[in-house]
Amino acid sequence: MDQSEHVPEQHAQVLSLWPIGVAVGVAFALVGLLVSWWIVAVGAVIIVLFGTAWIYDVTRDRRPQPVAAAGPPAAGEQIERASVVEHETSRKGFLSAMTLGLGAAIGAIVTIPPLVFAGLPPFKKNQGFFDVDVDLGPLRDFEEGQWLVTHFNMNPALGDVAERTAYVRFNGDLEGEPSFTIISNRCVHLGCPVQANGPMTPEQKRTYAGGRRLVTFTPVLPAGGFGCPCHGGQYDTEGNRTAGPPVRALDRWAYKVVDGRLRLVGAYSVNEVEGTGKDANIGKYRLAQPGIHVDGVEQILYPFIPPS
């Protein structure tokens, strides 16, 4: 067909976007037939609304024009507006918009589920890693003032990655309750294992297998506190930072004594410890990842901490 012949016809055609809504309504109605009459009703309402608008749209040329449009033409402007309308309602423009829109919709339908699947499960609570209730054995096995490198597995099913180490010291009784200092060996700079700055006595190593997991204890004398081999962070025996890049004091394990046995029941972060041993005043915070400030002005950089 000759192009010049075809163009005048196009001018008369008024294409409308309302049929998309009608199609959505039909889809609702068909799905509703399978699912619920309410959805059929919603579909019917959509069909009626969009159908009315569609009919109104395509019959515009046959209805009397509004008075303003029929008034004296502001020549240039009028022509420009007409050409814009022509462009927007052309078959080509309509099909382009439909292709782009459908492509975007299909792309979203295909992309969003994998992205959610990749990104959200890591934030699910209680993934079974920290089944925190570690039995460290009867109190009589702990000698007052002695530090023990205490090694245990949080979840044997996960293998070596669930191995954890804590430095445990019995502080004697405080107001009739036994007091312990239990410091996590996870450096609060970037998570390497801190080491005791002092001699270990592996020949006095003992094990405790009374709980569900094997626990090993090795006496140690951290005369110089604790130090991290990765980037040189140093801590005193209460876990306070003394040198290097760490941003807070070492994390601690929460404990309780049940039936004369010491049990670990969780972990928490610490900004600073004042005093020592059983008289220590510990600034407790929710367990945070290494490298994160829990106090001071820097904490505003970490307003939301995901569950751990």
Next chain:
Amino acid sequence: MPKSERRKQVETVVTYPLDWIEERTGWVGAIKYFLFRKVPSRTNWFHTLGSATLTAFLVQAITGIILAMYYKPDPDSAYESIQFITNDLTWGWLVRGMHRFGASVFIILMFFHMARVFLFGAYKYPREVNWMVGAALLILGMFEGFTGYLLPWDQTSYWASVVGINITGTGPFVGPFLANILKAGAEIDGNTLSRFYSIHMLVLPAAIAGLILLHLWLVIRLGVSNPPWGPQPEEMDEDDEAPARQGLVQPTPRSNGK
């Protein structure tokens, strides 16, 4: 000397299949367009760093695909499978070595290539977008190195990943969330290993390959830049110094009012 009858016959036989393909696909022309481009006269060996980097990437891709046939991304067997590749399989030590040391070669060559582009001023108009694509390739390449480092699942790789993930975790506001996404949970475990494996061998190589195509396309479209010591436009001889695309030395003003 006029061509002999025999030679014409041979040429016909050789060019017939090429013509057949060209007529139906245009591939011969495309390859000619890709290979037979005009380049500045004073290029030197520094201009080969880009293709050297590409070669390093191809080595990583090919050796990585083969290693994936033997590697097992599971906490119980990852370390043993790598020991098996290195010690027991025929030429396993070689292919793993190519992949392991080739990773460093790839990163180093990217930096050399970037230094060449920077020092030659080849990032300037109209090649800014190609610099940006290259920067994205550098970031993705480093991420490849980070994710690949965990896969041997020994003490070094484990603690390196702990530190790397915790560095990510210290980023303000979103850091802790990014760290959890990397770890596939609150702690590093077997899920972290399989996640890193998937990112290392599927997500990043696909992204890098796509960006390399874009990078190459822009090189072909814009041509190789004249080195700083090359002839300046006024010294150029019309014939042999004409740029690959005329618009590059005489660009149309971007707002000439037309």
